[in-house]
Amino acid sequence: MMERMDAPVERAVELDAPPEDVWEELADPERLGAWMGAGVDLEVEPGGTGTISFPEGETRRARVVDVEEGRRVSFVWWPVAPEVGPPTQVTITIEPAGTGSRLRVREAPSARARAAA
Amino acid sequence: MTPRDARVDAVFAALSDPTRRSVLGNLAGRESASATELAAGLPVSRQAVVKHLQTLGHAGLVTPTREGREVRYSLTPAPLDDAAGWMADVGAQWDRRLERLRHQVGTRGR
Numbered sequence: 001m002m003e004r005m006d007a008p009v010e011r012a013v014e015l016d017a018p019p020e021d022v023w024e025e026l027a028d029p030e031r032l033g034a035w036m037g038a039g040v041d042l043e044v045e046p047g048g049t050g051t052i053s054f055p056e057g058e059t060r061r062a063r064v065v066d067v068e069e070g071r072r073v074s075f076v077w078w079p080v081a082p083e084v085g086p087p088t089q090v091t092i093t094i095e096p097a098g099t100g101s102r103l104r105v106r107e108a109p110s111a112r113a114r115a116a117a
Numbered sequence: 118m119t120p121r122d123a124r125v126d127a128v129f130a131a132l133s134d135p136t137r138r139s140v141l142g143n144l145a146g147r148e149s150a151s152a153t154e155l156a157a158g159l160p161v162s163r164q165a166v167v168k169h170l171q172t173l174g175h176a177g178l179v180t181p182t183r184e185g186r187e188v189r190y191s192l193t194p195a196p197l198d199d200a201a202g203w204m205a206d207v208g209a210q211w212d213r214r215l216e217r218l219r220h221q222v223g224t225r226g227r
Contacts, residue, residue, distance in 0.1 A: 035214055035221045
């Protein structure tokens with residue numbers, strides 16, 4: 001069971017837009033917030049820090065650990081309110097797929113996330 | 118986030134080591150075992166097994182019971198359910214987000 005303990009949750013979606021357009025959905029905090037369903041105040045650049053506020057009341061701090069412009073962003077985030085939960089690392093990658101794109105997400109509790117938080 | 122998430126963190130950390138997974142696998146087949154019995158079936162020392170059992174105990178995955186001069190360990194699988202529940206919740210959150218993203222990209226002027 002569970003071969004890759006560092007990546008327990010993985011999802012992917014096919015999108016009807018080229019990777020450069022999909023990247024804007026990540027790099028623009030307003031667009032990112034719209035589909036994340038949260039208020040996003042985060043600079044998507046290496047070392048960028050910020051806050052992600054969910055309408056249900058949960059707030060998470062986030063720190064961008066890695067960016068490959070147009071292709072990949074990796075950040076750690078951890079809840080600061082209302083309760084302490086595990087810091088996790090989220091990695092989102094975009095790749096061309098047919099005339100559109102495929103976006104992949106991985107979220108995992110990890111030693112790296114614990115260290116970065 | 119719930120207190121469950123903090124436990125889940127400890128469970129994933131505990132499961133990240135192949136020897137600890139072997140220890141759990143060994144315990145799964147029996148009611149209980151001592152560190153000496155577990156070490157006999159693994160390519161590591163008894164001392165190393167004791168350390169791994171402590172980490173597994175911290176995550177709530179094994180329960181130690183003193184019997185006379187020895188400590189016996191048994192598997193407590195409930196935290197694995199917490200970990201599976203966490204994965205299901207986080208997966209469902211991303212399903213909702215990616216569905217919104219699909220709509221957002223689809224309705225964007227191109």
